[in-house]
Amino acid sequence: MTDMTLPFAPVEETGHGSYLDEGHTLVSWLATTDHKRIGILYALSITVFFFIAGIAIGLVRLELIEPNGMFLTNDAYDRLFTLHGILMVWFFLVPSIPATMGNFLLPLMIGARDVAFPRLNLISWYLFVFAGGFVAYMLISGGADTGWTFYPPFSTDYANGHVIAAAAGVFVAGFSSIATGVNFITTTHMLRAPGMTWFRLPLFVWAIYAVSLVMVLATPVLAMSLLLIIAERAFGLPVFDAARGGDPVLFQHLFWFYSHPAVYIMILPAMGVVSEVFACFARRQVFGYSFMVYALLAIAVIGFMVWGHHMFVAGQSQLATLVFSFLTFIVAVPSAIKVFNWTATLYQGQISFEAPMLYSLGFLGLFTIGGLTGLYLASGPIDIQVHDTYFVIAHFHYIMVGASVSAFMAGIHYWWPKVTGRMYHEFWAQFAAITMFLGFNMTFMPQFLMGWEGMMRRYHHYPPVFQIWHVFSSAGAAILAVAYLMPLVYLSWSLKAGARAGNNPWQATGLEWQTTSPPPKRNFTRQPPVSSAPYMYHETGQPRSSDDRRPIRPHGEAQ
Amino acid sequence: MNDLSRALQEPWPDLATQRTGVGVGIWVFLASEILFFSALFVIYAVYRNFNAQAFAAAAKHTELLYGTLNTGLLLTSSMTMTVALRAASAQLRRLTLACLVLTILLGLSFLLCKGLEYHDDLQKDLFPGAAFPLSSPPTQLFWMLYWIMTGIHAVHLCAGIAVVTAVAVLFWRQIVPVQGSTMEGVATYWHFVDSVWLVLYPLLYLVGRS
Amino acid sequence: MSDARPASSRSSAHADYRRLLTAPALVWLLLLVLLAASVWSAFIPLGALNPTINLLIAAVMLLVLATFLMDLKNASPLLRMVAVAGLLWVSFLFALTFTDYLSRRPILPEQMAHGALRAPALHR
Numbered sequence: 001m002t003d004m005t006l007p008f009a010p011v012e013e014t015g016h017g018s019y020l021d022e023g024h025t026l027v028s029w030l031a032t033t034d035h036k037r038i039g040i041l042y043a044l045s046i047t048v049f050f051f052i053a054g055i056a057i058g059l060v061r062l063e064l065i066e067p068n069g070m071f072l073t074n075d076a077y078d079r080l081f082t083l084h085g086i087l088m089v090w091f092f093l094v095p096s097i098p099a100t101m102g103n104f105l106l107p108l109m110i111g112a113r114d115v116a117f118p119r120l121n122l123i124s125w126y127l128f129v130f131a132g133g134f135v136a137y138m139l140i141s142g143g144a145d146t147g148w149t150f151y152p153p154f155s156t157d158y159a160n161g162h163v164i165a166a167a168a169g170v171f172v173a174g175f176s177s178i179a180t181g182v183n184f185i186t187t188t189h190m191l192r193a194p195g196m197t198w199f200r201l202p203l204f205v206w207a208i209y210a211v212s213l214v215m216v217l218a219t220p221v222l223a224m225s226l227l228l229i230i231a232e233r234a235f236g237l238p239v240f241d242a243a244r245g246g247d248p249v250l251f252q253h254l255f256w257f258y259s260h261p262a263v264y265i266m267i268l269p270a271m272g273v274v275s276e277v278f279a280c281f282a283r284r285q286v287f288g289y290s291f292m293v294y295a296l297l298a299i300a301v302i303g304f305m306v307w308g309h310h311m312f313v314a315g316q317s318q319l320a321t322l323v324f325s326f327l328t329f330i331v332a333v334p335s336a337i338k339v340f341n342w343t344a345t346l347y348q349g350q351i352s353f354e355a356p357m358l359y360s361l362g363f364l365g366l367f368t369i370g371g372l373t374g375l376y377l378a379s380g381p382i383d384i385q386v387h388d389t390y391f392v393i394a395h396f397h398y399i400m401v402g403a404s405v406s407a408f409m410a411g412i413h414y415w416w417p418k419v420t421g422r423m424y425h426e427f428w429a430q431f432a433a434i435t436m437f438l439g440f441n442m443t444f445m446p447q448f449l450m451g452w453e454g455m456m457r458r459y460h461h462y463p464p465v466f467q468i469w470h471v472f473s474s475a476g477a478a479i480l481a482v483a484y485l486m487p488l489v490y491l492s493w494s495l496k497a498g499a500r501a502g503n504n505p506w507q508a509t510g511l512e513w514q515t516t517s518p519p520p521k522r523n524f525t526r527q528p529p530v531s532s533a534p535y536m537y538h539e540t541g542q543p544r545s546s547d548d549r550r551p552i553r554p555h556g557e558a559q
Numbered sequence: 560m561n562d563l564s565r566a567l568q569e570p571w572p573d574l575a576t577q578r579t580g581v582g583v584g585i586w587v588f589l590a591s592e593i594l595f596f597s598a599l600f601v602i603y604a605v606y607r608n609f610n611a612q613a614f615a616a617a618a619k620h621t622e623l624l625y626g627t628l629n630t631g632l633l634l635t636s637s638m639t640m641t642v643a644l645r646a647a648s649a650q651l652r653r654l655t656l657a658c659l660v661l662t663i664l665l666g667l668s669f670l671l672c673k674g675l676e677y678h679d680d681l682q683k684d685l686f687p688g689a690a691f692p693l694s695s696p697p698t699q700l701f702w703m704l705y706w707i708m709t710g711i712h713a714v715h716l717c718a719g720i721a722v723v724t725a726v727a728v729l730f731w732r733q734i735v736p737v738q739g740s741t742m743e744g745v746a747t748y749w750h751f752v753d754s755v756w757l758v759l760y761p762l763l764y765l766v767g768r769s
Numbered sequence: 770m771s772d773a774r775p776a777s778s779r780s781s782a783h784a785d786y787r788r789l790l791t792a793p794a795l796v797w798l799l800l801l802v803l804l805a806a807s808v809w810s811a812f813i814p815l816g817a818l819n820p821t822i823n824l825l826i827a828a829v830m831l832l833v834l835a836t837f838l839m840d841l842k843n844a845s846p847l848l849r850m851v852a853v854a855g856l857l858w859v860s861f862l863f864a865l866t867f868t869d870y871l872s873r874r875p876i877l878p879e880q881m882a883h884g885a886l887r888a889p890a891l892h893r
Contacts, residue, residue: 033569181587185587225598245609254602257862582844594855757827769813
C-alpha cells in the first residue's frame, strides 16, 4: 500500500474565531470577499426568489381547481406562470447549488483559502441582486406574459407585459452566472492543494467544474438572444421579423442553445451533491469514480448538442429533428451510467437514513422517472403528441424539482453543520423530507397522465374531464408548500438552539470536514495534506469491515 | 520594499501562479465572449445564406473608407498594447504608460470615426424602419446586423478603453506595479476586441463590392 | 522613479526599446498588408469566392494576432485549450443550426394551392 495520511486527520484548536466572527455589521457582509459569506448571501437571495415564485404558482394551482378558472383573467394567468418560470429558472435553480454550496465548499474541498477572484465573486452577487431589481420592477408593474421562453413574434410585437424589464433582468443575471463560472474554473485549475490531483477531487468539485463550463459557454448565447428581443421590441429592428425576412425559429435555436444546457446547469451540481451524500451515509466509496467523472463531462459537452428537441414542432427540418432526437438519446447514456453507479455505491453499504440520505434517495428515484420520461420526449413521434402538454411539465419538474431541489435540500442539510456550526433537528428534517417526497409525487404524477391525455400547458380553462387530476395535483402542491416551509422553521431554530457540531459530525471524508465547523476565515489553519483518493470509507475492493461499527454520530462532539 | 509584494493578492500562493491564474480567467471569459458574438455571426450566416442578393445590395452602402480606417486604427492599437505589455514585463514604467495612452487615443479615434460614420448612415436613413431607402425587405436584415454588431462591438471597446484608462491611472499613481498580473489580462481583452472587429469588417464592409 | 541613468545604461535602454518594438511592428505591418489584400480582392469579381477569401484572410489575421500579439505560442497548453474550446463550441452552434436551415424544404405555392399541407385526417 502506498503511504497514505489518515483520512480523518485531526485539526488542532486554534483559538481564532470562525468566518462568522469576522465582523458582525451589515457592511462586513455586504462588502465581504470571503467566499463563505458570499455563499450565504446567495442562499438568502435565492430563498426569497424561491418563495415569490412559489406564491405565483400557488395562485396558478389554486386557479386550476376549476375548469373555467376561478379568479384570474387570461392575462393575469399568463403573467403568473411567466413569473414562476423566470424566477425559478434563473433566480433559483441556476444559482442554487453552484452559487451557494459551490461558493462555500469549492475552496474548502480543494484545500484553498478562497476562490481565484474574490472581488469578482462579490461582483457576481451584486449583479444577481441588480438583476433581481429588474425583476422586482417587472413584478410590481404587473409582470410579463410571454412565458419564460420569450418567443417572438409574441414577445416582440404583441405582448402587453413588461417584456423588456424581464429580459433585462435575465440578461444581467446571466453575467452573474458567467462570472461565477470563470471564477470556479480558474479556482479548480489553479488553487488545488499540493497532492490534490484531478482524480482525487471529490465528485462535487468535478460537478461544479462541469457546470461552470456550461455556464460560461452557454449563457452568452442567451444573453445575446434576449438583447435582440429587446432590440426588436424597443427599436423595431427586424431581427426575427418574418415580414422582413427574419425567422422566429432562429430565436428558438439561440434560446434553446442556452436553455437546454441550462437544465444541465441545474442537474450537474445536484449529481455532485448526492455523490457526496451517498458515499458518506452508506459508508462506501463511490462506485466507478472515473466513469462518474467522465459521465459528468460527457453530459456537459453532449448537452450542448441536443437543443433542437425543444423544437420538433416549431418548423425545423425533419433532418434536424432526426439529428437532435438521436443526440438526445445519446445524452441519456451518461446519466444512466451515473444512476447505476449510485445504486452500486449503495449496494452492501451500511446505510443510515439521516435527512441528507432521504433527500438523496428521493433524488435517485425521481431523477430516474424524470430521465425516462425524457427519453419518451426524445422520440419525435411521441413528442409531437405530447409537446406543450402537461406531460412535458411533469417531466421537467421531476428533474428540476424532484431531483435538483431534493439534492439542494440534501446538500443544505449535509453541510449545515459545517456552515453554521449547529446540528439541525433530525426528526423534523426527516419528516419534511418524506412530506416533500409524497407531496411532490402527488403534485406531478397526475400531470403525466393528464398530459398524455391531451391537457395543454399554459391554459387555465380546460375540459372538465381533467378536473380530477388538477384537484389532486393542487392538493399535492399544498402539501409540497408545507414541506418547503418546514425547513425554514427548524433550520432557523437550529441557529440558536441546535446542538453544536464538531468538525466532522458525519465522520465523512473530504477536506471540508478537516477544519472547524464553522471554518475560520481562511479555511484552514495549515495547508491540509492530501495523498489519498476520495471517499476512503473502506479499503478499496473490500466492504467495510464488520468490526468497524463506528456509527455516524449526528450529534457529534468536537473531535 | 519589494514592489512586487503589492502585486500579490489573496488567495494566490505566489505571483507566478497568480499571473497564470489571471490568464486562465481572462481566457475563459473570452471564450464566453466568443460565444456572445457568435450568436450574431450565426444570425448573419443564416440570413445571408437565404438573402445573398439583398445583402450584397445593402452592404454597398456601408462606408468602406471609415471601416478600413477604423480597422487600421484598431490594428495599430493592438500593436501599441503589445509594446505596453512587453514594456511592463521589462519593468519600463514610462514606456508602458506612454503606450497605454497611445492605445487609449487610438481607441478613442476609432469611436470618433464610428460616430461620424453613424451620423452619415443616419443621414442616409439607413436605420431599418419607415424611412429606410432600400426597397427589398431583407436589406433591412443586413442593416439591423450592422447596427447591432457594430454597436455591441463599440460597447466592448468603450469598456476596454475604460479599463485601460483605470489601469493606466493605477500604474501612474504607482498603486499597482506594472510588472504585476494586470497588464496581461488587459492586453488580452484589448486584442480580443480587435479580433472581433477583424471578423466584422469583411462581413459588413467587403460584401457586394465587386 | 527617477530617469537619471548613466549614459551606458541609456544606450542599452535604446537597445531595449528596439527589442521591444521590432516584433510587434513587423506583425503590425503584416496585418496591414493582409488588410490591403482583403480590400483589394473584394473589388475583383470572383462570385462566391469573394466572401471565402475575405474570411480566410480574416482568419489568418486572427491567427497572426493571437499567436504573436496575444502570445498564444508561448502560453501554457491550458490557455490554448480554452481558446480552442470557445471556437469548438461555436462550431456546435453553427453546425447544428445549419443542419436545420440547409435541409429545410421551401413551401412552394403549388403545394399550398393543392391542399398538400392540410393535416392528414385522424383515424380513430
